[in-house]
Amino acid sequence: MRGIGVNISKVDALDKVLGASRYGGDLSIPDLIHLKVVRSTVPHAKIIGIETGEALKVKGVEKIFTAKDIPGKNRIGVIQKDQPVLASDRVRYVGEPIALIAAKTIEGAEEACQKVKVMYEEFPFIKTPEEALQPFAPTIHEKGNLLIEFNLIKGDVQIGFKEAEVIIEKTYTTTWVDHAYLEPDGGIAFWDEEERLTVLCPTQNVHYDQREVASFLDLPLEKVRIIQPTTGGAFGGRLDITIQCFLALAAFHLKRPVRLVYTREEVFQVISKRHPLKIHYRSGARKDGRLSAVEVDILGDTGAYASYGSTVAIRAAVHATGPYQVPHVRVRSRMAYTNNPWSGAMRGFGVPQIAFAHESQMDLLAQALKMDPLEIRKINALQVGSETATGQVLIASVGIHKTLDKIEEWKNKILPYRLDSKRPFVRRGIGIGSMWYGIGNTGIANPSTAQIELSPEGEIKLYIGVADIGQGSDTALLQIASEGLGVELNEIQLIRADTSATTDAGATSASRQTYITGNAILKAIENLKREILKEASSLLNEEEGDLFVEEGFVKHRQKFCLALPIREVARRTRRTIRGEGYFDPETTRLDPKTGQGNPYATYAFATHLAEVEVDIETGKVRVLRIIATHDVGRAIHPKNVIGQIIGGVAMGVGFALMEEYIPGKTISFVNYLIPTSKDVPEIIPILIEDREPSGPFGAKGVGEPALIPSAPAILNAIADAIGERIYDLPANLERVLEAVQKSKQH
């Protein structure tokens, strides 16, 4: 099978349904040493001492590692390297790693873990970003508690607000959300036959891990090998270092294979969370509905460490207007350190939070202008030629209007709700949520590379550094390769996400792999074809310019009967023919003062319509249906895209109604609720393919866009149902009931 837009079965599906796939926790080697992490029990303190004497006496304990045992740099971090792998002098959150136990049995490791004594001198701790930014607040990091302040300035908001007929000013808050990926982090490490320190564990970026582990152990890069086993979800939680450095440190010293598997409780306690944002939003619109000004102040909680805090601050600011044209924009976006769990990447990098705010504002403006919510969006939606808040002029593939048109068709079919006499306490509402999402990293280089090889034995091999975390990049990228080369998909062997065999593809994040690595693969194929033609030209004694590759054959422009299989070219030349590809999307750096520039080469667009039912006496919300329209450029594998949308909607329902990580209280799935199959509404995914000229076969990305519009649509639907708006997520039973009570007061 092959083809673009064809639903071939996912290449990893059979192994998964047969239970043959090996996830991190499934990996085992004889004579493993088991690891367990000793963690801080206080949020902010100086470490006075670590006593390991009692713990070392526990049967089977081999060694207890502390920061002193780290040969290289004890500092990691994707952007700012401010996070120790093992805290040496200070802890900044509850759960911070302090020591690493290595023992012959898991039980021994766990017992020893209880017996390590850490002596602290406790410091006052900071619970909110507001507190963190107070003058004389205790400092969490030497450079101060402000991680970043990013400003975006376009036009003059003063002028914009003067032109406004209506101005809406509100404050929105969101809280910590866990990725809730299915597979807890687990893996193994060992020295391989070639004396490379090898780590296998779930990850979204093997080459980043390799750099961090090498610097941490002070090893040359080529002495560290990272392999990504089958991975059960990630959603951004595996972009930072999770267990890689622990595994590597123990294997490095013990010279024996080691294994570490987190419990679900550990995953909840120590893996990054979605940044809680407080968003103060002021926007104005003219009489005709056109937005005249948007002014936003964002303050986020990055927790104890930087991780992706800057990325989230910048991305939230860049997307703050929503997918609309606004002449005057001013955004200030800040992230502050606190002693809360550290926040990091999670599906959308701040855009799900800001979309909740901008879409609530759009409905409020519409209401103030007595306009239909769909109408005001249509009036303002971006189109080809529009200028974004960063001053970027969009040149193609701006499908937001098409998503709105589709939603309008569906909206017109929904009949007005008549009160049910048997359930007079039920109100229905519908709501719309739109979004835009820049594909790839924001205003910085984020290239990918790929190689494709044709061996004399006739094998075709595709090498990519891409981690498939379950979303289906293996299949989609193979589809791109097979179509590009003109061979069947199963004729291509895929070698991926192993640093010893593949080159850097960047992270599986920012909805970027289909677009960026897809393009790198097409470049590699172009170069491979050129090499093939060179070889074929000398083999056939034909002018290179007369030859071309089509459907896996070398053909001649005039001699129609000439058709040499490309494999035959490699066989006859008796050497491997190779093509290398590189792609970096065309972006410009954002101006540090005004945030102006072209941060992304392309954007995805989407609109969801939610129908909800609210029990006005209990606050219980049921989402009945979500119509999800997505402009994806081109769906390489439509079913996979639809799968992403359905998963995204489920996550959006959770973000809207129930997901809330409470530091110190949330333990596991027992008190962290995510939607079950019974909570997920009927979902109608609609694909809009407004081709992106720079994308592989026109494709953009969908991974994060899938989630973003659901919560705003649901919150707008709740407001429609009860006549009062909720400004804080999640809209749980208590908040909904409180809003109902408020609505009765006016």
Add this chain to the structure above:
Amino acid sequence: MMPSFDYKIPKTLEEACNFLWQYGERAKVIAGGTDLVISLRNGLLRPEILIDITNLPELRRIEEREGWVYIGGAVTHSEIASSSMIHTYGRILSQATFQIGSPQIRNVGTIGGNIVNASPAADTLPPLMVLEATANIVSKEGEKEIPVGSLFKGPYKSTLQPHEILVSISFKKLPPYMKGSFIRLARREGMAIPRMSVAVILQREGDWIEDVRISVGAVTPIPNRMKEAESFLRHQRFDLNLLKMAAQKVSSEMVSKSGIRSSTSYKKPVVEVLVERAIRQAFESTE
């Protein structure tokens, strides 16, 4: 980390009683294990021995004897939810067990476990309270029958002695003129502990409430009957005002038993609404 323990699977009730007599507090009874295993893993319980009672025939039956329905302590929620006998004579219990946790939990979790775990939010307790169920307990010392309601001394604390086994729960077959209703409110539709649940059994005579029994789950430390509201409603002509006043009696009983908490501002109005709905549903029931 799961502590190590010995595991016995007695074949007769007598054997089980002997084990418990011998080990006392060092033993724990296991049936479905849906609560117990979590406590073992968290290190909250460290028994020396687990006595698996799921092979005891007396604990695995649903049967009818002399106008009473008997449900063995190790009968699973799924078995109860699909029993036509319970559907006919104690439908309210079928409804409650059908909504517990998830299919996986219902397939292994048992009614006996749900009772002796003594969670204030246990799903089967409000129905059992209004069915006026009896707990049939056996030990080396003999047999005894006590009302289910007297099995509790506090949240997660039952009065069952370490050497005792809850063999079965029994209740008088509900006559067709006694109508029941069960309402459960949770933060999500599956796999959720109820925020509140209300069980009502009601006998109607024309426009009059002849008799009514009300129990509300997850609002008081131990399961209760809402006696004040019950006697207020008994022999009264049904109307919505009356209902409202009865519901207020329930909410003030909740506040007096549990005190004012941060959750009270939500729970008070909502428990009233749920009680009103449950009573109305039972009153209007034609099934």
